[in-house]
Amino acid sequence: MGVGDYEAPFVARLLHNLPHLNIRLQFINSTFAPENELYLESLGILAFIPAACLILTLLILLMYFLTRCCDRKPRRKRTITACKWVSIVFIVLLTWAAIAASLYGNHDIHEKMVQVLDGLKGMDSTVRDLQIKTERLKEIRTEARQLLDPLQTKFRTPPSQMTDTRQVELGKEMDTLANFVDSDEIYKRFTSINKSMHNIFKFRWLNTLSRAELIRWIGTMGMWGLLVLFCLILLIGMCRYSRCTLITFSVCGLLAVIVCWLQASIYLIGAVAIGDYCMQPDLYLESLVHVPEDARVLEYYMRCPRASNPWGQVLNQTRDGVNTAFKSYKRATQISDQLYPDAKDKMNQLGDQMNKLTLMVPELHRQLDCNVIYPHYLASSRICHKGLYGLCLMLLASALCGVCFTILFWVDSHTWIYLGNRKNYQQVDGQDPYLPPTAASQAIAARTLRSQGSYGSSGLFRHKMLHDGALHAASQQLLDGRGFRDEKSQHGGIHPGGSDTLPGPNHGQYATLSKQCKTLESSDFY
Structure with missing residues (x-):
């Protein structure tokens, strides 16, 4: 990428200007250097900012729950007010908006990562194709040598009609062709070129990176979809006044808070690292090359078409050598067709190999041109623009979701703690003979009974109750069968009223009004 063709985006400059500090809070060089421990340490310090927000959030929520656990003051059960409804719906909508923005950003990153991987694969494919053609060049040389040996042996035997001049000329042309084929100069040149290209543009981890990016893309969408489901759980709990559902969201919401802030830490590391790289991508790539020859090759492809081809002279010499050898073959063919007609098939096979060689060298020349790899290099740098955004x-969406889920978690917890249970009472028929219309209020009044005496010499209980005819009739039919000891059993006499039962509306016995009313216990009297 030419120096004048590239300008770092605004976001990259902004992230690059963030303070890069080591563990001692000392400023360090912010140049992208992932192999440098101090640089990695500075990224870890920056990632601690969202982590610190998470720790602070958890501490605040812990303190809130501790205050609720220590609060022993009785409080009136409440319902969900309109203010809470509006607040929760607004925060949920804000959370969904942040999730939508994050999904959009995730799509942008995936799209640009695919382009980057395609660019890297294009460079890798070029290098792989160059290696294949270099090996094919070696095979052509071997096959041509196998054809030349019997031809040279045959051409050393002069035919009867051959003159000495033409025999000498044919021998010279065949020697020139043999010297070219025997020479491994071309093979060595392209092997050296292939080695340099392999050192720079060969990427063994492309398949792994492609699978990792696919998993990241799908996993991120699934995770954000799960957060949307958490918000739906909260809304369902609010609509149904269900404490169980609201408590479920408390667990899910706390998990969402942790996930969002941890994601923010990871995204901050990635954004700062990419921002540092995008400031001077050429400088980092050049730092990876330590061989001067490889450095010239890399510069040629990054600054195309301004830089000069480092293999221009080598390729020109190779092309000239191939052309010279092919001309020698042509002249040798013309002579051999006249003097050795029976060698025509062998010469044609040799011609096929020479034609392949003649076509392959210019093709290799075009493939090594910077205009072939330069577009792939530009594609690999597109992460610096829309992908970084x-x-x-x-x-930003992860941080906002972390704040929103913190608020939702707090409001939800405050709601289900003080939310009154919905009582599903059984409806009682108003004509029930065991529960007259006034019986309910009288049953409540019965719980205010207090003991007016003790099991003393009289053994009597005085009850302060409402004497209603209907209550007396209902009570007589629902006696639990347990009689109290009367005065006669304790004193051997009879009550002055002449009755053998205790005074009161129930004759000294506890009454059960209905299955819907509580049976009075002895503790209610003492």
């Missing part, structure tokens, strides 16, 4: 969008 998408990553920053995901970073």
